Amino acid sequence: MFRRSPLLRALIAAILTVALSRTLSVMAAGNGDRGADVASTPAKNVLGTQLQACGFDPVTGFYRDGFCHTGPTDTGRHVVAAVCTQEFLEFTASRGNPLNRPAPAYGFPGLKPGDRWCLCALRWKEAYDAGVAPPVDLAATHEGALRYVTMEQLQEHALQPNAGGDL
Secondary structure, X not given: OOOOOHHHHHHHHHHHXXXXXXXXXXXXXXXXXXXXXXXXXXXXXXXXXXXXXXXXOOEOOOOOOOOOXXXXXXXXXXXXXXXXXXXXXXXXXXXXXXXXXXXXXXXXXXXXXOOEEEEEHHHHHHHXXXXXXXXEOHHHOEHHHHHOOOHHHHHHOEOOOOOOOOO
């Protein structure tokens, strides 16, 4: 498989963001299967601004829309936008969730270091407590994460600008 250029990734992200925004507006109006899960106003991140995309290669998010959106059916609260590390992948596998293992039946390719992924807030907190929390993209981390972890904990592992993981 080939890697996309940064310009192409940015273009794809912009197109998908516009398309997703329109789709969410329709769903919020009650015309989609997730209407009850989708707010009528744009989701916010932990910085208090509009939630940004987490990743599209592979496509992440509980709803597989590239964003760390959440709703009533997301019982795991997949709200922390992280860049996977080998250490974290080994840790989560040791806890019974081998994210590095492909699951073809679900169209899941398996994750590798550098992949961006919406993590369950409590799993990220568990990794934090164990000293193996992966880096976090604050702009793509849903504000709901603050119910489980503090802003200070997230900031300790915040990505630096222009660092880590391709969309």
